[in-house]
Amino acid sequence: AESADIYKDAGRFEAEAAERAELAILERYLPAAMSDADLEKIVDSQISIAAAQGLSGPKAMGAVVKAVRGEAGDGADGAKIANLVKTKLT
Template identity: 65%
Template sequence: MTTFKERIKADISEAMKARDELRLSTLRMVLSAIQNAEVAGDEAIVLSDDQALAVLRAEAKKRAESAQIYADAGRTDAATKERAECAVIEAYLPAAMSDDDVAKIVAEEVANAAAAGATGGKAMGAVVKAVRERVGSGADGQKIAALVKSALG
């Protein structure tokens, strides 16, 4: 089984052969971001596939935010490029869970916390942690926190 990083490298070669400049530059940027994450800190490490996906999610989020800023500033050409890069990155990300599925899990975990005697703001951390464990990388942390906060009241 190939690692995520190896898959990116193979796709870079394919993009070179196909002369797909957008995909090539985006994948090179992704590989660079993964390598930067590996050497950040005191010791160099090898990122697991889950950690590499987290880096990819961050890069996709950056592209989406940049596209919005460019669009607001009237720079449609730059916004279009950022959206295209974001689309290339998102092709490597697993499908995100729907809001309804996450809301169901949040409701279950809030009920579990209430059964254990934790309610209100004091239960927030425990519920968010439990939801994140169940959802994994299928939902954005901010979305989870917002759903938990509204469910707890």
């Protein structure tokens, strides 16, 4: 979508339309994105589990991120997971 916006700003409307059409096709094959609220619930749950195992603060980050990725699957972006976990652990 970013490249389509750049084409639009440059007045290249045919290229914008082509980019948006391509994006629409690709989105059909991508997994559905998990909502932020659902991801936050998983993160909170995994932080609680880690705390019960004696892990807390930044030291728990690796274990929590790994567990969240396992539970969330392909529906959540890895960078979003890492940022959320980091925010909640610090």
